[in-house]
Amino acid sequence: MVAGRIPAAQGIQAISFSAAPRRGAVSIIEIAVLACCIVAAVVVSNRYAVDIMIRTFLWAGLALAWNIAGGYAGLISFAHAAFFGIGAYTSTILLLNYGVPPWFGMLAGALIAGCAGALLTKVCARLRGPFFILSTLAAGEVVRIAALNWRTLTGGSEGLEIAPVPSVVDMVFKNQWPYVTIMVAYMLAMFALSVWIEQTRYGYYLFATRDDEDGASAIGINPSHTRTAAMAVSAATTAIGGTLFAQYFLYLDPTHLISPDISFQFALICAVGGLGTASGPVLGALIIVPLSELLRGLLSQSTSGLHLVIYGIIVIIVILYFPSGVSGAISRAASRFSPTAGFTTRVQAKKM
């Protein structure tokens, strides 16, 4: 190993910078991408464009949250739609029935989803690969069916509606800009959390467990605890995204909110952008969300669904030919100028 990299595992040190996206560091490319997001949010005033931006930032944050489990811990989870739904429903039910502001309801949702995520990982602790994936899919479906049928609590298939009365306490706004601010803050917080995890000792435990579980236990890491914590954090942060989603769209129903399609979307954004990196989910969301919204707009005259056909085909091509995602491709391109960045990128690309 390169001697200079070891202190990064000690936990406390200043954030390091690099040119290309690199594990545990904030790169110039990433800062440029995030800065562009913020500038765009300030400059653009077209209502439709701002709506696309709000969705993009929210999805970027959600994909970053998924990436903590799916990318860093290697726990490909399709139960995340359930955590997303738990977050949205918890804060909304608290708001509608007890008048609790979503600012606090969001934390309750995060707590419940975090516990659910930890429980799921504990019970599925022995499962690997497709067995784990399919178990999470089943767990997500259990939550969806429960939400659909527990009518007194969730309103069943008719869903729940938040009254569109602007109020800062209730996190409902008339203008779009407060939403832009909230979503950007969510995305930046998730990005910071991801970079922080990457450079802590815990992050190194995660990568070790993901890449070689036997090796990790041999040097004294408890793989089960490491994974469970990653899933709990990932589920809790996804739930916060769920609350934000509910507060922006003001309407929830189990069929759309907790559907496996939502989980697939989290996973595909990360896969297209680059799994297991902090920049990947952001890049993936910046590509996929505006692309599918624009295609939807362009092709709306012909027939609904065509934009998703194109989207599916793009996903297949990117995954097959750029398995480390857009972020990996950028790193490879940038590695020509910086030999050390190239080293880490190759290792990451190999492990995916």
Add this chain to the structure above:
Amino acid sequence: MSAIVQLLVSGIMLGGIYALMSIGLTLIFGVLKIVNFAHGEFLMLAMYVAWAIVSATGITTYAAMAIVTPLLFGFGLLVYLLIVRPGIAKPHLVLVFATMGLSIAMQNLALVAMTADLRDVPPLFGGTPIKFGPLYFRVELMVGFLISIAVTLALMIFVKRTYIGKAIRATVQDRDAAMLMGINVPRLFLLTFAGGSALVGIAGCIMLPLYSTFPTVGLNFVLIAYVVVVLGGMGSMEGAFLGGICIGIVQSLSGYYVAPAYGQMFYFLVFLLVMIFRPNGLLGQRGAAMVGINE
């Protein structure tokens, strides 16, 4: 008493059909060690093709099977060559995501081409059920069950007796050893993937008269297929059959005694319980769930 018997028998019949739908998936998993996330969309395609043939010519779906099955075999071949073969040597997540992309593309292509309308075929004999003593059965369910049993038995004999069948079993057990013994593993991959898709073609034909088809019809059934396959032990055909019957019975009993809406929840809970206490499924290879895949 007769209610229980009626429910059990209907559950077994339904389970037989679920088993047929799942055997293709378990075969592909056993040999290629990949989960085809577009499996449900293959079923949707088969149902639409069968529907198109039936409504154009007026023959029954069972006769349409003669066209749908080879068509799905060809489609499986195409998907294998375009998507699976380029991705099979890469980390297993590549094919998880690529088949998910395929599933999204196919689902929405169906939405564009066929709209979201439900498509169904006229019932056999005007929809009169067959009566056996105190028990009543839908003709389509009965015929579907008999075809499922026949196909499953034929497949089991094929896998036990023929050279290709033995090669398949050898590859399921140990891919590297099979290759060293001179089995053409890449060709076997192609055959298995296409053959598994052809089985979905048969399943689509027998399911069309029981359920109508629509663009997202695959999702419901593919979730059942995953449960069945994992329950039986991934890669085990006998297991898939047993798993199918179990899920059919669970669904039919819980639908009657609890509530139809919670029926689905029951089999997902059964699935999670099996995963916790017997993660290799009923008849799966020991340790399969723990070592993961493709390594």
